[in-house]
Amino acid sequence: NAGVMQNPRHLVRRRGQEARLRCSPMKGHSHVYWYRQLPEEGLKFMVYLQKENIIDESGMPKERFSAEFPKEGPSILRIQQVVRGDSAAYFCASPPGGSGANVLTFGAGSRLTVL
Amino acid sequence: AQSVTQPDIHITVSEGASLELRCNYSYGATPYLFWYVQSPGQGLQLLLKYFSGDTLVQGIKGFEAEFKRSQSSFNLRKPSVHWSDAAEYFCAVGINTGTASKLTFGTGTRLQVTL
Numbered sequence: 001n002a003g004v005m006q007n008p009r010h011l012v013r014r015r016g017q018e019a020r021l022r023c024s025p026m027k028g029h030s031h032v033y034w035y036r037q038l039p040e041e042g043l044k045f046m047v048y049l050q051k052e053n054i055i056d057e058s059g060m061p062k063e064r065f066s067a068e069f070p071k072e073g074p075s076i077l078r079i080q081q082v083v084r085g086d087s088a089a090y091f092c093a094s095p096p097g098g099s100g101a102n103v104l105t106f107g108a109g110s111r112l113t114v115l
Numbered sequence: 116a117q118s119v120t121q122p123d124i125h126i127t128v129s130e131g132a133s134l135e136l137r138c139n140y141s142y143g144a145t146p147y148l149f150w151y152v153q154s155p156g157q158g159l160q161l162l163l164k165y166f167s168g169d170t171l172v173q174g175i176k177g178f179e180a181e182f183k184r185s186q187s188s189f190n191l192r193k194p195s196v197h198w199s200d201a202a203e204y205f206c207a208v209g210i211n212t213g214t215a216s217k218l219t220f221g222t223g224t225r226l227q228v229t230l
Contacts, residue, residue, distance in 0.1 A: 033217070042119075042205055042220030043159070056217070091158060095216070104218065106151075108158040 004094050004107035005074075012113045013082050021110040023092030024074040032075040033104060034067060037089040049075055082114045117142040117208050121221035129229050130198050136191040136224050138206030147209035148189040149218065150180055154202045162204075165189065176200070201228045 003026040013019050025032050030051040035043040048056040049069040060067065064082075069075040079086055089111045093104035118141045128134055140146055147166050151159040163174025170182040180191045189206060203225045207218040 035218075040222075042207075042222045043218070044220070045217045048217070059217075103149075103161065103164060104216070105161075106159040111156075 003096070003105050004092055006090075006092050006107035006110050008110055009108065010111050010113070012115060014115050015083055016081050019079040019082050019086070019112055019114075021077040021079075021090050021092075021112070022074040023077070023107060025092070025094035026096065026105070029094050029096075030069075031095055032069055033093040034075075034077050035091045035093060035106075037091065037109075039088070043091060046077075079112070082112070084114045087112055087114045117146070117210060117219045119206050119208050119219055119221035121204075121206055121224050123224045124222070125225045125227070127227040127229060128196050131195050134191075134193045134196045134200070134226070136204050136206075136226070138189045138191065138221060139187050140189065140206070140208045141187065142208055142210070144210075147216075148180075148182060149207040149209060150174065150178070150189075150191045151205045151207060151220075152176075152202050153205065153223075159205065162191070196226075196228055198228045198230060201226055 005024040007022050032049050034046040036046055037043045045059040047060050047067045052071050064080045066078045089109045091109045092107045096105050120139045122137050149164045150162040152162050153159050162178050163172045163180055165172045165182045172180050178193050180189055182189050203223045205223045206221045209218045
């Protein structure tokens with residue numbers, strides 16, 4: 001979906017390195033959701049952010065994962081000291097209306113491979 | 116907590132045949148229900164959604180789904196499948212907490228279409 005831009009599309013990291021995934025919602029929109037899709041599974045909610053605020057991080061792993069959405073620039077999902085179990089597709093989503101509405105538009109995803 | 120079950124992991128149908136993908140949900144209130152489709156290596160595309168009103172919902176690409184409250188189901192149907200419909204299909208239930216709208220996804224049904 002062209003409206004929500006994610007990069008990189010593919011990222012390879014070795015165990016112990018850091019991964020940074022970026023997401024830009026549609027222009028002018030300030031709400032972003034991050035989801036993770038492990039191999040052979042459905043997507044699972046990780047975190048919901050508005051500009052400069054984390055609204056709901058109930059799905060984030062307690063350690064090594066963090067997310068931000070600064071006033072300027074894209075939202076970033078950061079994974080420190082990656083492990084093989086972090087290999088997954090990470091999707092960003094934004095409500096087209098720009099609010100917390102239920103209809104989400106997903107980006108094409110960032111696929112992280114940890115060697 | 117809400118949950119979604121897609122009992123069929125993999126389905127194969129012949130091109131031109133009809134299709135029904137099953138989805139059952141568990142949620143205490145009236146749910147928001149969605150079907151998304153994911154082609155290999157791609158993001159998720161919304162096929163259709165149910166919020167309220169008519170329980171038979173029409174979507175894109177000739178798909179429809181019927182909400183049956185008594186059965187807690189939201190099955191996806193298509194009268195005649197095309198080879199291009201081969202993909203993975205995810206059912207999801209959404210909740211609007213007032214500050215965040217999170218989707219809970221099923222584990223998906225992979226559709227294979229034979230010619």
